[in-house]
Each structure stands twice: as C-alpha cells, then as structure tokens.
Amino acid sequence: MSSNKQLTDVLMPQLAESLVSATIGKWLKKPGDRVEQYEPICEVITDKVNAEIPSTLDGIMGELLAEEGQEISVGTVICRIETESADSAPATAAGGHSQTSAGTPAAASTASASSDQSQRSRYSPAVQTMAAEHNIDLRNVPGTGLGGRITRKDVLNYLENGGAGSSAPVAQAPTQQAQSVSAQQPQAQQPAVPTSSPGGISADLSRAAFEPVRHSGLHLTETPRIPTIEVEGGDRSEYFIDVTPIRNTIATRMRQSVSEIPHGWMMIEVDVTNLVQLRNKIKDEFKKKEGVNLTYLAFLLKAVVSAIKDYPIMNSVWAVDKIIVKRDINISLAVGTEDSVLTPVIKKADQKNIAGLAREIDELATKVRAGKLKLDDMQGGTFTVNNTGSFGSILTQPIINYPQAAILTFESIVKKPVVINDMIAVRSMANLCLSLDHRILDGVICGRFMQRVKDNMESYSLDTQVY
Amino acid sequence: MPVMEYIDAIRLAMKEEMERDENVFVLGEDVGVKGGVFTTTKGLQEQFGELRVMDTPLAESAIAGVAIGAAMYGMKPIAEMQYSDFMLPATNQIISEAAKIRYRSNNDWNCPVVVRAPIGGGIFGGLYHSQCPESIFFGTPGLKIVAPYSAYDAKGLLKAAVRDPDPVLFFENKKCYKLIKEDVPEDDYIVPIGKANVLREGTDITVIGYSLPLHFAMQAAAELEAEQGISAHILDLRTIQPLDREAIIAAARKTGKVLIVHEDNKTGGVGAEVAAIISEECLFELDAPIQRLCGPDVPAMPISPPMEKFFMLSKDKVKEAMTQLALF
Secondary structure, eight states, X not given: OGGGEEEEEEEOOOOSTTOOEEEEEEESSOTTOEEOTTOEEEEEEOSSOEEEEEOSSSEEEEEEOSOTTOEEETXXXXXXEEEEOTTHHHHHHHHHHHHHHHHHHHHHHHHHHTTOOTTTTOOOHHHHHHHHHXXXXXXXXXXXXXXXXXXXXXXXXXXXTTOOSSOOSSOSOOOHHHHXXXXXXXXXXXXXXXXXXXHHHHHHHHHHHHSOOOTTOTTOOOOOOOOOOOOOOSSSSOOOOOOOHHHHHHHHHHHHHHHHSOEEEEEEEEEOHHHHHHHHHHHHHHHHHHSSOOOHHHHHHHHHHHHHXXXXXXXXXXXXXXXXXXXXXXXXXXXXXXXXXXXXXXXXGGGOOHHHHHHHHHHHHHHHHHTOOOHHHHSOOOEEEEOGGGGTOSOOOOOOOTXXXXXXXXXXXXXXXXXXXXXXXXXXXXXXXXXXXXXXXXXXHHHHHHHHHHHHHHTOOTTOOOO | OOEEEHHHHHHHHHHHHHHHOTTEEEEETTOSSSOOTTSTTTTHHHHHOTTTEEEOOSOHHHHHHHHHHHHHTTOEEEEEOSSGGGGGGGHIXXXXXXXXXXXXXXXXXXXXXXXXXXXXXOSSOOGGGSOOOHHHHTTOTTOEEEOOSSHHHHHHHHHHHHHOSXXXXXXXXXXXXXXXXXXXXXXXXXXXXXXXXXXXXXXXXXXXXXXXXXXXXXXXXXXXXXXXXXXXXXXXXXXXXXXXXXXXXXXXHXXXXXXXXXXXXXXXXXXXXXXXXXXHHOGGGOSXXXXXXXXXXXXXXXXSHHHHHHHSOOHHHHHHHHHHHHHO
C-alpha cells in the first residue's frame, strides 16, 4: 500500500533569536530507521547553541537532504520522514471540499454585490459637505463603497465626469431595468454600477459586500473589560492593622511551609502522673538553687531529644533529590508574645541535662519577652517543640517550621479517669501532637518516635535525676 | 552617500555631536567598555575616553538623575536606557524634574538632556524587553518625544535632540536597528523636531503613524496600489510630542479616511490624541470613521512565538486594515 505512505518535510528550526542558519553536526538517524516523535534525529551546531533536533512525528526516516557539516538556512527542508497515514486520504478529500466550497461564496458574492444597497443613503460628513458645496443631488451619484455607500471619491469622480447640478436624472450606465423604473419613479433607485468601476476594487468590493454589514461603522471593536472592585472604607464596621515586618515574615514562612510541605498529623496521649509528682517534689528546691523555674517543658525536651537520637530521621530536611539528616539536635522552641511567635533555638540540646534545658528555656523566654534575641539565637533549628499547653490547648495541628521535618506540641496536662488493670484511676494526662513532612516521614517511623517519647515521659519517676 | 543601518546612523549622530561639542557625553549601562548591548555606542569610549562615555551602575533613576543634573549645569548628556522597559525607575526624574525645571524656575534654568531608549518588540524578548512606553510620557508638557522611522531621520533627529535646549526622549526602535538599511549622508544635517513627514502621496486613504509599523504600511501601500489600485497617503509623525497638528489635519483632509497605526497599545496611546485632533478639526471632511490599528490592550508582549506574532503588527495586518478602510 505505497499509496498510503506519506513523506513529511522536516525543516531547520529557529534555534535562537537572531539566528538565520545552523550547521548539521551529525545525523543520528539513517534512512530506513524508525523514528519516534520527539526523538533526536540530528545534532546541529550554531554560534550560540549546540542542539539536537527532535522529530516532529512518528515514522520512518526517508531521505536526508542535508549533509553533515553543511550550513542550512532556517526553514529549509533537512530531511523527509515517511509516515503511514490512514488520514492522508481524508485530508486530501477535505482539501478538495474546501476548494469547491471556497468557490461557491465567491460566486455568490459576485451575484449579490449589486443587490446590497443597505448603506446607499448613509452619507458621510465629507460627502454631505461636497454635495452642499457643488449642489449635487446625491441620489444621482453611483456608490462604490461598502453596501452601496457613496464615498468621497465617488462624489469627486461624479464631479469630474461633469455630473454637477440637478439635471440628468440617470447619469451613468443605465440598464434596461433602471430605465423602465425611472419612467414611473424618476430617481427612485439607482442601480449600483460595478461594471463601470475599476476591476480590482469592484472584485474586492463584491467580496466585502458578501460579509454582513456593520451598520454603525468599522470602529466598533470590543473595549477592554476591567473588573470593578469595590473597596470598602474601614470606618465603622472594621478597622485596619498595619502588617509589621515580623508579621509579614511569619505570614510568608507559614505560607511557604503549608504550600511546599505535605503535612501529616498524629497525636498520642501520655500519662504524666509520675512526672507531675517528680516536679512537685523538686521544683521549690530547684528554684532556690538555680534561680529558674523547673518547667514540664524541660522534661519534655529531654524526652524528645532522646527519642530523636533513636530516630535521627526526625532531624532532617527535604532537599528534593536527597534527604539531609542533621547530626546536631538543635531544638527550636516556639515562644509566643502578644502579637507574634518566635522560635529561638536551643543548640546541641542532646548534650544538656534537664537542669541545663530548664535554664536555657528560661534564658530564651526572657530574651524573647525583652526583645533581645540575636540573629544567632534564631538560627540552626532542626526540630521544633511548642508548649501549646501553656495557653490551655488540648489539641493542635501545628504548621511545620520550614524547612524542618516535623514539629511537636505539648498540650495541657488534664486530670482524667483512666482504666488501669481494669480499674479506674485518676491520672494526669497530656496529649502530644506531631505534624510531619510526609515527603520524608511516614506513619510507622513517626508512630515509633512518638511511642519512644511517650515511654521516655512515662518513665520519669521520683528518683529521676535532673542533673 | 553611504548605505548604513539604522543603528549605525544613531552611533554616527552621537559621534558627530561629541566631536562638535565637548559638552556632549554619553552615559548608561554597558555603554563604555562593551559599547552597548546592541553595539549602539561601540567605539565611542575608545575615541572619547571614559570621562565622556561612562559606564553606570544598574540604576536607571541614577542615570537619568545624573544626566539631568549635568544638563542643568550646562552639559549636554545623552543618557541611554538599555531597554525602554527599564526606564520606569527614571520616570520620576524625567517627568517631575527634567520636564518641569524651565517652567518651575521661570526660565532661569533649563535641561538640555537627551534620553535614548530602545522600544518595540518582535525580537523574541518577552515582557521586559519589548515594551513601547510612549504613552507613559506622552502628554507630559515640557517633554519632547521623537521616534524615528528611517535611518536618515534617526541621525537627523538625534542631532536635533542633542542641540535642543530642553529634554528630549529619543525612542529608537530596536527591531529597526539592523532591519533598516538606507542612504544616510555623512555630512552635518538635522531633522527638525516637531515636523511630520509625508512618506507617500495618495488619494484613497491616509495612514498616520510613527516608528516600525510605518514600514509595514509602506509595504502594504505598494502592494495595494499594484494589486487593487488603492492609493495610500502615508504620514510619518516623527515627533510624537509636540504633534504636528497642521500636518495631521492636512493628511486627514487629503482623503477623508484615516488609519492610525502604532505598536504601543490602543487605549490612551498617541493614536487617540491624533484621532481627537482630526475629529476636532475636520469632522466635515471625514468620509469614514477614524480607524486605529495598535497593539492589543494586554499587559505585555508574550514570549511565546505565536503569541508574539499575535501581539505584533505586521504588513498583513496593516494591509487588511487599509483594505477595509479603502472599501468603506
């Protein structure tokens, strides 16, 4: 079925602005080779780029029309690709159709050219001015414009041919029909005179006349649509707050985090009864000795840091083609103020004991409230802990501190009835919530991590050493 | 008379003016060592030294500000904006200072600065290398704006701009740089600012425009005359501020059918003002609605080649508009 084979030209593409030609470096396909669409067929060399030319379609390489090393102008055929085309026959058939159908309106328009007189009695200012000046009865002037309109030039031609004044009812090219009509109704209707006007224009005129006539002129293009947005003044129902730089930074970072990081979330419940007893026992003495409060947060941090040491992947960053696991465990601590939240960093938290953590928490919190944080205090965090329980929350779904892998919150400690060994006991319970970067972490590893934190928290006892 | 490219004519104008008057100097991004990104200032630093051909930081506001200050102090600076797209940081200097100083100081001060900026697209430059910012400056009293169409005019208008006692914006069309080659006299001539130029006499339709699109109009006019006997009258505004009212009115009266073409977008463009002048002055001589063929009202030139083609005017688009108007 060789008749179904079709050869398609491949042209030298415009590889870069201002390039007019390129040199064929090497043919990657020989005649007879199978070629797939987008598969490179040859290498080309230019002053600006060396590139491969991809095939534009599936097929078999036909003939190569350019030699290696030859400089080819943009747009020149470099090879032909043979395709088996079932659609080639319909394509030519359609072409045939369009040819015949193209002929029909042309013929029709020639016929209708003389009949469309819709603009015959619309006179432009120029035509009216000239008609008044030269005392011309416009009904006697043949119109060659769109829809039989009398153009300024028609009037000029009419004057040139001596048609001034109001005599000579039918000036030019009267037809038989027009004569018979004018016998009864002189000057009633003027036949258009396509035969008497120059050939070129009348041909175009007839084409234009076939198109629907726009009655209000040619200039009616669409005006651009601009949406109307009503801005309400902030007078009674609302008022405005300026966005501070820090608010702006928070907004940007949060937006970046939620839009880039696919967040996963989980929560576990921890029995902290023993921890509460431990803390109650030693907190006053600690305060006296150290000068800082011994908070639950310090115990939590210790538990979290130990768990991260067991599951180091929690301490990592997504870097698209790899995951970067950080060796130092630097805990970002979310500290809220009246109008913002900051995340100062406890560096190398894994090397500190509970007392050391308590002291560091106190220092950072004091610095935040005094507004004395330095840039250095804010940098290098690898995992974030937020003590959301401090403002009474029992459940939160935190947003990860970008670009870290996870964030953990410590919720309020609440006394609850709990079933232990089939007996009901009153225990101090707290929720721990974790948001995780699901690109790095999955449920299993995070479940284990959270379980390890829980174990650490629940294994505090009255004889746990804080130093 | 040597044949030279549009860009050569601009370079020659600067060279001649710098030789003629030692107060003339050039400043802009990469104009010195590199000779301009388009090579417009190539060779000038070798000839005149780095004190008269100065490379500046990437700060258009500073380029305009330094040039305006120097001009007010008696120098004749030619400040180059690498692309007119980058010119917007300098608009405050140009509109608030350069344009107003003569008026503000009751004629005590003036500012003979020339700001050269390449306009126009069709060079696969995308959003920030293709704009036509005429309408931003157009309608600012105190500024003169020229936009040459030919190499001859480019040289003559630039020389006139350097000698002008007031600020002149010189919008050269970057697509014309290498496209237009023609005879340019090597002697000292100027093309007066504020005078339009009839490129072609005709009787059927009038085309009014400036810069690159007039080349399309000229090609279309030649084809229409040969193919359909349509005779087009073409007016090159050359200076778009102040507009040559008499020339515009005369050209409109010539045929009563006016088509205005420019690449800058339609709404609020130079064409709107030209159309307003014609409707104010010659309503009773109009034989058709005044037409405008301009860039579309979209924010910027697209980088995609088919979209760029859609945005740009072309011989075919101009020819179609001219044919429609002739048939009306």
